[in-house]
Amino acid sequence: MQVTELDKKRIQVVLEDGVNFVLYKGEGKRYDIREEAELSQEQYEEIYHEILVKRARRRTLHLLEKMDRTEAQLRMKLRQGLYGEELIDNAIEYVKSFHYLDDARYARNYVRSQRDRKSRRKIQAELAGKGIDRELVEQALEEEYRQETERDLILKWVEKKHYSGEQADLKEKQRMYQFLMRKGFHSDDILHVLDYLT
Known part of the structure; x- marks a missing residue:
């Protein structure tokens, strides 16, 4: 087993089979984790279930407390925290079981909050950038845009900006x-609305 010091508080442990995880130094002492030492399967199971799984779940809940996130965003944050894929999968399933993580809900809320400020296309691109599945994005857009068309939104912006087609010169x-x-x-769509107002 290889042990690397990450910072003053944490160490990274890499086992012979390539499995790696991060522990606090006190936890490392408790399990006598040091370079070239042996880690029994029982010890690994205990570390995995009693420390790592619980820590990954707590971290995931903490990330969701601060703000709603997509599954892709959560996975990225957990990877940055050096959690392994198995732990990440476990933590994601855990929060999903309580409906704390729901990409479809996230997409609907995002569309609802942004639709008066941005076009469908822009919202679609932003949600794709957040790692939300294309089908979920389309579904959210359909639900939230049922009443309004793009041209209605352009008209709203034009009115909000107090633009007058009759009085505007070419520069305006x-x-x-x-x-x-x-x-x-x-x-x-823009030209249609602007020409309509002229």
Whole structure:
């Protein structure tokens, strides 16, 4: 077994079969974990179930306490904390069993909170970037956008910005067009609304 000091408090243990995990130094002393020492299967099982599984679950709950996250975001955070894939799977299943983690709910909430500010396309890209399955994203978009079309949203933005198509000169029209493009709306939809208002 190889033991590497990560920082003042923690060590990383790598077993001969490639399994690795992180312990606090006090835990390492308790189990007599040191370079080249042997770790019995019983000791490993105890460390795994009594320390590592519980710690991964607590960490996952703690991450969800601060803010709602997607499964992909949680997995990434746990990997950064040097948790192994088996522990990550266990922790994810644990929080899912209490419905603390639900990508479909996350997607719906995200669409609901962003739809007045961004286009469907932009929201779709952002949710994909958060690791949410494409089907779940489409489902959330369909549910939340049933009442409003992209052009309705463009019209809302135009009104919010107090844009007047009749009084706007070419420069103002270009500025409004660029603003709406940055929001992720399609060029055709923007031009349709701006022409409609002229």
